[in-house]
Amino acid sequence: xxxxxxxxxxxxxxxxxxxxxxxxxxxxxxxxxxxxxxxxxxxxxxxxxxxxxxxxxxxxxxxxxxxxxxxxxxxxxxxxxxxxxxxxxxxxxxxxxxxxxxxxxxxxxxxxxxxxxxxxxxxxxxxxxxxxxxxxxxxxxxxxxxxxxxxxxxxxxxxxxxxxxxxxxxxxxxxxxxxxxxxxxxxxxxxxxxxxxxxxxxxxxxxxxxxxxxxxxxxxxxxxxxxxxxxxxxxxxxxxxxxxxxxxxxxxxxxxxxxxxxxxxxxxxxxxxxxxxxxxxxxxxxxxxxxxxxxxxxxxxxxxxxxxxxxxxxxxxxxxxxxxxxxxxxxxxxxxxxxxxxxxxxxxxxxxxxxxxxxxxxxxxxxxxxxxxxxxxxxxxxxxxxxxxxxxxxxxxxxxxxxxxxxxxxxxxxxxxxxxxxxxxxxxxxxxxxxxxxxxxxxxxxxxxxxxxxxxxxxxxxxxxxxxxxxxxxxxxxxxxxxxxxxxxxxxxxxxxxxxxxxxxxxxxxxxxxxxxxxxxxxxxxxxxxxxxxxxxxxxxxxxxxxxxxxxxxxxxxxxxxxxxxxxxxxxxxxxxxxxxxxxxxxxxxxxxxxxxxxxxxxxxxxxxxxxxxxxxxxxxxxxxxxxxxxxxxxxxxxxxxxxxxxxxxxxxxxxxxxxxxxxxxxxxxxxxxxx
Numbered sequence: 001x002x003x004x005x006x007x008x009x010x011x012x013x014x015x016x017x018x019x020x021x022x023x024x025x026x027x028x029x030x031x032x033x034x035x036x037x038x039x040x041x042x043x044x045x046x047x048x049x050x051x052x053x054x055x056x057x058x059x060x061x062x063x064x065x066x067x068x069x070x071x072x073x074x075x076x077x078x079x080x081x082x083x084x085x086x087x088x089x090x091x092x093x094x095x096x097x098x099x100x101x102x103x104x105x106x107x108x109x110x111x112x113x114x115x116x117x118x119x120x121x122x123x124x125x126x127x128x129x130x131x132x133x134x135x136x137x138x139x140x141x142x143x144x145x146x147x148x149x150x151x152x153x154x155x156x157x158x159x160x161x162x163x164x165x166x167x168x169x170x171x172x173x174x175x176x177x178x179x180x181x182x183x184x185x186x187x188x189x190x191x192x193x194x195x196x197x198x199x200x201x202x203x204x205x206x207x208x209x210x211x212x213x214x215x216x217x218x219x220x221x222x223x224x225x226x227x228x229x230x231x232x233x234x235x236x237x238x239x240x241x242x243x244x245x246x247x248x249x250x251x252x253x254x255x256x257x258x259x260x261x262x263x264x265x266x267x268x269x270x271x272x273x274x275x276x277x278x279x280x281x282x283x284x285x286x287x288x289x290x291x292x293x294x295x296x297x298x299x300x301x302x303x304x305x306x307x308x309x310x311x312x313x314x315x316x317x318x319x320x321x322x323x324x325x326x327x328x329x330x331x332x333x334x335x336x337x338x339x340x341x342x343x344x345x346x347x348x349x350x351x352x353x354x355x356x357x358x359x360x361x362x363x364x365x366x367x368x369x370x371x372x373x374x375x376x377x378x379x380x381x382x383x384x385x386x387x388x389x390x391x392x393x394x395x396x397x398x399x400x401x402x403x404x405x406x407x408x409x410x411x412x413x414x415x416x417x418x419x420x421x422x423x424x425x426x427x428x429x430x431x432x433x434x435x436x437x438x439x440x441x442x443x444x445x446x447x448x449x450x451x452x453x454x455x456x457x458x459x460x461x462x463x464x465x466x467x468x469x470x471x472x473x474x475x476x477x478x479x480x481x482x483x484x485x486x487x488x489x490x491x492x493x494x495x496x497x498x499x500x501x502x503x504x505x506x507x508x509x510x511x512x513x514x515x516x517x518x519x520x521x522x523x524x525x526x527x528x529x530x531x532x533x534x535x536x537x538x539x540x541x542x543x544x545x546x547x548x549x550x551x552x553x554x555x556x557x558x559x560x561x562x563x564x565x566x567x568x569x570x571x572x573x574x575x576x577x578x579x580x581x582x583x584x585x586x587x588x589x590x591x592x593x594x595x596x597x598x599x600x601x602x603x604x605x606x607x608x609x610x611x612x613x614x615x616x617x618x619x620x621x622x623x624x625x626x627x628x629x630x631x632x633x634x635x636x637x638x639x640x641x642x643x644x645x646x647x648x649x650x651x652x653x654x655x656x657x658x659x660x661x662x663x664x665x666x667x668x669x670x671x672x673x674x675x676x
Contacts, residue, residue, distance in 0.1 A: 005030065005034065005038055005081065006038045006041060006042055006045075007172060007173070008028055008030075009024060009028065009030075009035065009038050009039070009042065010042065012024060012027060012028055013054070013064050013068060014068065016064050017063070017064055017066075018061065018062065018063055018064065019061075019062050019064065020059075020060045020061050020062055021035050021036055021039070021060040021062065022060055024062075039054060039056075039062065042054065051065070051067070051068075052065035052066075052067055052068070053065070054068075080109050080111075080174065080177075082118075082119060082122070084174050085105075085109055085111070085116075085119045086119050086122050086123050086126070087178070088177070088178065088181060089105065089119055089120065089123050090123055090126070090127075090156065091156055091178070091181055091182065091185070092181065092185075093123065093127070093134060093140070093142055094142065094149070094152055094153050094156055095153065095156075095182075095185045095226060096184075096185045097134075097140050097141065097142050098139065098140075099184075099185075100140045102116045102117065102120070120134070127142075127144075127152075130144075130148065130152055131144055131145065131148050132144035132148060132149060132152060146235060147235060150223075150235045153223055153226070154216075154219055154220065154223050157219035157222050157223055158215050158216065158219040160178060160182070161215050161218050161219050161222070162215075162431075162452075163175050163178065163179055163191070164179075164191045164192065164194070164195040164218065164222065165192060165195040165196070165199070165431070165434075166192070167192070179191060185226070186222075186225065186226060186229060187229050189225065189229075189257065189258055189259070190257075191222070193257045194221060194222060194225060194257060194258075195218065197221075197250075197253060197254055197257055198217065198218050198221045200250070200253075201250055202217075208428075208429070208432070209429065210403055210404060210405035210406075210429055211403025211404075211429040211430055211431060211449060212403060212404075212405075213327075213405075214429060214431055215431075217273055220273045221270070221273065224266075224269065224270055224273075225258050228258060228260055228262070228266065229258065229260065234266075234269060250271075251267050254270065292322060292325055292326050292329070293322065293635070293638055293639055293642055294642045294646065295325055295329075295364060295366055295367065296318065296321045296322055296325055296639075297639045297642065297643065298363070298364050299321065299325075299360055299361070299364060299367065299379070300312060300317070300318075300321070302359075302360035302363050302364070303356055303357065303360050303383055306356040306359055306360060307352075307353070307356050307383075307387075309386075309387065311383065311386050314386045315635065316385070316386070316410050317382055317383070317385070317386040318635050318636075318639075319406075319635070320382045320385070320406045320407045320410060321379075321382055322635070323406055324378065324379070324382065324405065324406065324407065328370075328375060329366060331375070332366065332367075332369050332370060345377060345381070345404070345464060345465075346377060346380060346381070346384065346465070347465055347467075350384055350465075353380050353383055353384045353387065354376065354377060354380040356380075356383075357376055357379050357380040357383065358376055361376060361379065367379075378405065378407065381404070381405075381407045381408055381411070382407040384411065385407050385408070385410050385411030385414070388411050388414060388415065395421045395422055395423050396420075396421065396422045396423070396443040396444055396479055397422070397423050397425050397441055397442050397443045397444075398416070398422045398423065398424045398425060398442070398443065398444055398445075398446050399425055399426055399427075399428070399436070399442045399444075399445045399446070399457070400412065400413065400416075400424050400426070400427040400428075400446050400447075401427075401428060401429070401430050401433065401445060401446070401447035401448070401449055401451065402427060402429070402447070402448045402449065402464070403429045403430055403448065403449045404448065404464055408448070408464050409427050412448070412464060412466075413427065415466055416446070419481055420474060420479050420480065420481055421479070421480045421481070422479060425438075425441055425442060426438075429449075430447065430449040430450075430451060433451065433453065433455065434453060439456050439457060442457050443457070443458075444457060444458050444459075444460055444477060444479070445457050445458065445459045445460065446460045446462060447459060447460070447461050447462070448461075448462060448463065448464045458477065460473050460474070460477060461473075526602070526634070526636060526637050527636065527637055527640060527671055527675070528604070528637040528638075528640050528641050528644070528667060528671050529664075529667050529668050529671055530637065531602060531603050531604040531626075531634065531637050532603075532604045532605070532606055532664075532667060533664075534660055534661065534664050535560055536556050536557060536560060536562075536603060536604065536605040536606065537556075537605070537606045537608070537660040537663050537664060538552070538556055538605070538606070538607050538608070538660070539608045539610070539657065539658070539659070539660065539663070540552070540607065540608070540609055540610065541610045541611065542610075542611060543611050544609065544611070544613050545613075545614075546575075546580075546613055546614060546615045547572055549607065549609070549613045549623055550568055550571050550572050550575070550591060550625075551568045551572075552607060553568075553591060553605050553607045553623050553624075553625035554567045554568035554571060554591075554605070554625055555568065556605035556607070556625070557603055557605050557625060557627055560601075560603070561600060561601075562599070562600055562601040562603040562627055563598055563599050563600060563601075563603075563627045564598040564599075564600070566598055567593050567595075567598045567599070567627065570593035570594065570595045570598060571591050571592065571593045571625070574593065574594060575591075575615075579616070580615040580616050580618055583615040583616075583618045583620060584618075584620070585617070585618040585619065585620070586618075586619060586620065587620060587622070587645065587651055588620050588622040588623065588624060588645065588651055589613075589615065589620045589622070589623045589624065590624045590626060590638070590641075591623065591624065591625045591626065592625070592626040592627070592628070593627070596628065596629055598627075599627045599628060599629050601627070601629075602627060602628050602629050602634060603627050604624055604625065604626050604627070604634070604637070605624070605625040606622070606623075606624055606654075606663060606667075607622075607623040607624075607625070608621065608622060608654055608655065608657055608663060609621045609622075609623065621655050622651055622654050622655060624641070626638070640671055640674060640675060643674040644670045644671060644673075644674050647674055648670050648673060648674065650666065650670040653666050653670075654666055
């Protein structure tokens with residue numbers, strides 16, 4: 001009989017000639033006495049199969065036979081450990097407690113009935129700590145508050161979500177058993193079909209999630225499926241959610257997979273899960289850009305005040321926070337918690353950044369509603385990354401695997417590229433590794449995640465914040481440090497005596513020599529007055545439909561050859577699909593497209609309407625139309641615009657402007673007022 005721990009050791013020994021009890025214990029995190037016990041049992045199995053055994057030498061050294069192979073076994077030859085048995089019973093209890101039959105489990109696990117009763121006591125104690133109880137009266141029953149039971153079910157699926165996208169032939173005996181148990185609970189639906197549907201949906205949106213968001217997202221799709229098949233109402237079904245727009249074929253494909261017809265409310269909920277998740281390096285075009293940027297600006301201002309550090313010039317920080325805060329707002333609204341167990345991510349010496357973040361979010365009406373400390377930690381990481389960027393200064397091609405999200409990735413990239421002779425070819429979350437193809441261009445895989453699959457390149461596992469052990473690993477693998485005399489930011493400050501154009505040319509040479517990426521090089525930021533000129537301002541009288549107002553605003557830019565004529569239709573399509581999120585009732589509209597190929601020059605038009613234009617139930621007289629080539633250039637200008645709107649009477653004064661020249665003067669006046 002072979003246990004799961006023995007299988008783990010066999011896989012470790014495969015391909016090795018020599019090892020030791022100590023090495024196995026360290027690499028697999030198994031107590032050395034248990035390793036000795038399993039090696040003895042493994043030799044018994046090998047002898048029974050007439051195979052060469054593992055030789056035990058002095059000082060715990062082990063010699064592995066040349067013909068050593070992992071022993072193939074079936075369910076009847078596998079011994080489930082207590083932990084494995086309890087895990088299986090937990091799944092049955094939380095999803096199909098009618099199937100909890102001690103006699104049947106005793107035979108299935110090949111242990112005594114008293115052992116199964118002991119397992120049940122262990123499970124009951126674990127669930128009681130989470131305020132869930134198992135009782136027996138002719139049949140087992142489970143009881144507890146609905147939201148607690150929901151979270152427990154979700155956590156179970158999160159624990160095993162890594163199995164859902166694998167073929168059964170790639171699973172261990174225990175994993176295969178788990179998948180079979182879950183598929184029976186899901187009434188024969190193939191888990192891999194739901195997993196693939198979830199992946200295709202993300203591809204259709206063009207989003208890449210960080211690892212924890214992806215796990216939460218996939219697990220919710222599976223839990224949603226279970227609620228549908230159990231004819232129970234999902235706890236979030238009546239919640240007020242933001243509706244994304246997808247093609248109807250995805251609804252129909254999902255209904256085919258689960259063999260059930262969904263209601264409109266269920267389809268709405270299924271598609272809405274993505275709004276709670278964080279995406280890699282991509283701004284959600286459907287989010288309320290104005291409100292989000294106000295929150296970001298407020299947070300950056302508060303952190304700058306508390307830490308006495310100027311964060312306002314860090315475009316990586318702006319981009320990372322915009323990307324992070326939009327879904328965070330959705331999570332706050334619905335009290336959704338995705339992130340867990342991040343308390344030890346930030347080293348002790350940087351705890352002051354976390355404390356400053358806690359104080360800063362309490363000063364913001366929306367962020368002060370954060371109850372989960374993990375969310376606060378994730379915000380702090382963005383600022384810690386910015387601090388690192390301001391402090392720092394034969395190339396290997398690196399595939400960077402990191403599941404913590406954009407803020408950590410940006411910081412980690414900077415640390416690695418600044419200090420070592422490397423090129424980061426691509427950064428991906430760990431769940432995308434099995435589909436990665438371009439291995440020829442990769443020398444090493446550097447990862448902050450535990451990788452459990454075999455890969456064709458050497459893996460270097462490191463901490464998100466580099467520690468001494470990580471530097472030793474790089475040295476051991478032959479990754480060389482850079483020899484940089486001083487860091488780029490220090491040089492930049494010392495070139496202030498040069499004119500801007502000359503400074504640009506000098507800095508361009510320096511950044512190439514020191515290996516800094518273009519994204520972190522910061523030159524003069526574009527203000528609102530840089531993007532709006534006298535030629536992009538219009539004042540009109542008379543009624544106008546919103547579609548005509550969009551076309552008029554976009555055509556102002558098209559006539560200046562700043563955008564293509566099709567840009568107006570791009571904006572109209574967005575508004576028809578996702579609603580008038582970009583319109584602030586009785587204030588202003590900030591229109592923007594999402595196809596940068598239609599933009600020739602980053603710019604903004606201003607349309608002043610003497611008669612209010614109706615966008616659904618909202619009405620405005622001031623319409624800005626934004627065109628951006630890369631979604632980053634406009635950020636400082638939009639932040640200034642939001643400050644002008646909410647800290648001055650800028651909009652009211654624009655509404656009363658009689659000429660383009662007067663409007664342009666107002667823009668310069670109020671822009672100067674908020675940037676002093």
